[in-house]
Amino acid sequence: MYPIYKSIGTKEKCKTVKIxxxxxxxxxxxxxxxxxxxxxxxxxxxxxxxGKLKNKVAIITGGDSGIGRAVAYAFAKEGANIVISYLNEDKDAMETKACVESLGVGCILVPGDLTDENMSTTVVNKALECFGKIDILVNNHAVQFVQNSIMDIxxxxxxxxxxxxxxSYIFMIKAVLPYLKKGSSIINTTSITAYQGEPLLIDYSxxxxxIVALTRSLSQSLMKDGIRVNGVAPGPIWTPLIPASFSAEQIQTFGSGTSxxxxxxxxxxxxxxxxxxFLASDDSRYMxxxxxHPNGGVVVGS
Structure with missing residues (x-):
């Protein structure tokens, strides 16, 4: 059914947008x-x-759905065992776990609120109890709240x-760092909004x-230990965070129309x-x- 197109605006100023x-x-x-x-x-x-991640162990926060779920599936196909940290979306998490395990690797779920620093320690301890090591940390969870003005925040x-x-990104890094070894990888999810800004998401941006500054600074701090720190800045991606943030009307043209x-x-x-x-594997050993910036073709500054 989708996408479809419709015209919006007046007769004098009309344009076609993708719904x-x-x-x-x-x-x-x-x-x-x-x-x-x-x-x-x-x-x-x-x-x-x-087999790029064969026998590796990866913690993925927000791995129950959206980008985190997709990363869990791809990592599993590359041979990694997966630890999924998520808030409370149990049905989504169980669905992800079942798919990951069907790919022939292990997967455990650790629900809880990562804004509590102790939760990071819990996630790390569960990973070590089940798999005995940690090779990759993907910090990926987030919230965002639309406001028309900074005065409304x-x-x-x-x-x-x-x-x-x-x-909570920093909490997770601190909890996992004592167990990472040379060749380990930390990947932080940032956003195109860090580079372009977004008037409706000022605090989120x-x-x-x-997160960009954290990634750059931490990479320099951990260079001597052989631990790489990189980031991914997605553009507009269809994930649960979108209908949880924007109005029903805004949803229709998300990623198109006026964007x-x-x-x-x-x-x-x-x-x-x-x-x-790529960032988790040895393919990016020199990065x-x-x-x-997988963002639909938007050119942004580094």
């Missing part, structure tokens, strides 16, 4: 995948692994956004800019996963402190 998604909204963050229409595409049937919203999107995406569409989670595989 990609049916209107929908969710009233909880970071969103539920199994109720989305259409479902995001996380598993690329054409992607065939080649309450202290409570800003506090939650920063605690979720940047504090600020946290994503902080500046040369490919004129939202991306799917599976289209992000190869960037994470640290860098950010990849």
């Amino acid at each position: 990609q998604f049916p209107p929908q909204e969710q009233n909880c963050q970071p969103g539920i995948e199994h109720i989305m229409m259409p479902r995001p595409i996380s598993n690329n049937p054409e992607y065939m692994g080649s 309450t202290y409570e919203q800003m506090d939650l956004t920063f605690k979720t999107n940047i504090y 600020a946290t994503k800019g902080a 500046e995406v040369p490919m004129n569409r939202a991306g799917q989670p599976f289209e992000m996963a190869p960037s994470y595989v 640290s402190g860098q950010v990849l």
Whole structure:
């Protein structure tokens, strides 16, 4: 059914926009995948692994759905065992776990709120108990709240956004770092908003800019230990965070219409996963402190 096209505006100033998604909204963050229409595409049937991550152990935060789920599937196809940290989306998480295990690797679920620093230690301890080591950390979870003006951003919203999107990244890094060895990889999910800005997501964009700075600084700090730190800055991707953030009307043209995406569409989670595989594997052994930009063709500064 989608995408379809319709004309908007007056007769004098009319343009055709691409309607990609049916209107929908969710009233909880970071969103539920199994109720989305259409479902995001996380598993690329054409992607065939080649053992790039064989016997590795990867922690993926927010791995129950969206980009995190797609990364879990791609890592599993490359031979990695998966530890999924998520908030409380149990049905989504169980679905992801079942698919990962069907690919012939191990997978454990660790629900909990990563804004609590102790939760990071719990995730790491569960990973060590089950798999005995940790090779890869993917910091990927986030929340975002649309506001028309910075004047509408309450202290409570800003506090939650920063605690979720940047504090907890640092908590996870601190918890996992004692167990990482030379050749290990940390991958942080930032966003195109860190480079372009987004007037409706000011505090979210600020946290994503902080993640870029964290990635660059940490990469220099850990260079002597042989641990690489890189990032991925997705563009507009169809994940549960989108209907949990935007209005039903905004959803229809997400990634197209008035947005500046040369490919004129939202991306799917599976289209992000190869960037994470590359940064997690030895293919990127000469890269640290860098950010990849799978964003639909938008040219941004480094």
